[in-house]
Amino acid sequence: MDAFYASVEQAAKPSLRGKPVVVGGVGPRGVVATASYEARVFGVHSAMATAQARRLCPNAAYLHPRFSLYRQISDTVMELLGRLSPLVEPLSLDEAFVDLEAGGVEGSSAAVRAVGEKLRRDIRAATGVSGSVGLAGSKMLAKIASEQAKPDGLVVIEPGTELELLGPMPVRTIPGVGPATAEALRRAGIHTVAETAEAGEAELVRLLGKAHGASLYALATGRDDRPVVAERDAKSVSVEDTFAEDLTDRTRVRMELARLADRCVRRLREAGRSGRTVVIKVRRYDFSTLTRSETLRGPTDDPAVVREAVARLLEGVDTSEGVRLLGVGVSGLADFTQEDLFAQARAQEGDGGPAVVAGVDVDGAGVGAGGAGGGDELPEAGPGPRQWFPGLDVVHAEFGRGWVQGSGLGRVTVRFEEPWSEVPGRVRTFAVDDPALEVGEPVPLLRPGAGGPSGEGSALPGEGGVTAA
Structure with missing residues (x-):
């Protein structure tokens, strides 16, 4: 799904359709996750520093990711692919291989083209964004075909034409x-x-x-016998955050790692897994990166156990000159848990590990408590003024649903519109602590009951890509 995050944001926000949109970390050390086609014209691309993107395209909308919404759309697309074949190999949220032969699709060009065209219609009807489909006799060629089909197209590589296509x-x-x-x-x-x-x-x-x-x-030479593998087992679960300013306070470093440990365990539990090896990642002020790991006596999904391991690993790392990035990961995954009873007992007695960082987690905004992007969650709630990040969904008691355009100097600007608004919504500015303004949940891209795979749906602009083999 080419430019997936950006095309979803354009579909969700009528005022951004046809305009350059950049999704990623918006702080001084942020990195571009996805740029819309309108932004790519200016040279903006994924993995570019956001600061450089702003110089190239200063008038683009720079938004934090909303991963919870992207995951919902991805799940819908993967479900549609699963109806075509039992062999679906997801590569990421926005791309997958599908073995059509395993689904009983006839091998003629006309038959596979018809399946691809129907899939594109179903994706748009079910999600509100479009997809590009590549069809060929192997994974490599199908991937190439899907790249050629972007945006919003379909390409079939006919048998016998592979070498002619690949050569140049x-x-x-x-x-x-x-x-x-x-x-x-x-x-x-x-x-x-x-x-x-x-x-x-x-x-x-x-x-x-x-x-x-x-x-x-x-x-x-055009030979690719790699099969489509339905189950791609994750080897690890990890989270990390880059900070707008280097962290030099040791207590702050410990608290950030404890928060990251809790986030990591949440992801672990969402996946129904446990892990045996805990890893921390520390990128220092000079960009040197250190990793430290500890293998536990058994797999765990206990946040207290992971926090204690993280605290022990930090003891051997010098952070006095400044830290720009921290990460926590768990590997050696298993489908069961063998709890560390001693660690649990210490936690219950109150003498184990660093203090728990309590707070409210709002998934999908693309930044962690330090702020420059790199995670997929907002900072935990706590004392002090609320922070409003560009792209964040909000609800106002009087004006309804909207999204944050920007904030600063004690004010926050909100545009009030929904995906199915016929015209761009109105913009209003509030105090950052206005009690009538609250964080909201992402709004579905399609009006409830508007359609689905078996109906026409309401098509919203966007582009994507699904690779079929």
Whole structure:
């Protein structure tokens, strides 16, 4: 689903349709997660520093992610794919492979094209955003086809045309060819897929090693036998936050890690998993990054146990010169829990681990308590004025539902509109502590009862991509 987050925001906010939208961390150290096509014209792209994006496209709307809404839409799309075949391999929230043959779809071009077109209609009817579909005989080619189909299109790669299509493409088109591999090939005079195939397997093995070279040769000659795997088991669960200003206070560092540990455990429990190894990540003021890990006696999903492990790991890390990023992860996942009874007992007695950071968690705004982006949650509630982040859903007692356009100097500006508003909504400004203004839940992109996979629905603008194999 190309430009997924941005296209969802455009569909949700009538005033942003057709305008540049950038979703990601909006603080001075934020990073772009997704840029709309209108923003890409100015050179903005994912993984770019938000500060650089602002210089390139100062008039774009810069919004925090709303992951809870993106997950809802993703779940709907994945459900539609599951109706096509028992073999669906999600790659992320916004992309998946589907084995149509396993779903009984006839192998003719006309039949698969009809399935793809119906899928695009169903996605738009059920979610309000559109999808692009690539159809081919293998995963690599289907992925390439879906890229060619964007935005809002469908491409079928006919059998027998694969090598003609692949030949002139840059070698980075091939899965598994990153910057280092591309540079090694460039030094050998290899720039395109056709040149890669012409080099021969022996030369690629000499340049890249046996496994990588042989795999690359097969893909460059159009051979991709990788199956669509329905279950992709997660190996770890982790969260991290980048802070607008370096943290130097040791107590603050401990509290942030405890908060991250709680967030990590929440995700662990949502996935119905437990974990055995606890990891912390500390990026210091000079961008050097340290990781420390501890393996417990058994898998756990107890936040007190994870917080205690995190506190022990921090003891061996010097944070006195400043910390710009903190992260907590749990790996060695299992489907059961063998609790650390001793840690539980200490927690019950009140002498174990750092203090719990209490607060209200609002999922989906794309920033943690430090503030520059990188997590997917808002800072916990606490004393002091409330913070309002761009893109946040709000509800006003008099004016109804809206979203935050910006805030500062004790004021917050809100645009009151809903996805199905016919014209952009009105803008009003309030004091940041106005008691009539509250945080709201994301509004569905389609008016309730407007449609679904079996109906026409109300189509809202947007673009996406679903890859079928």
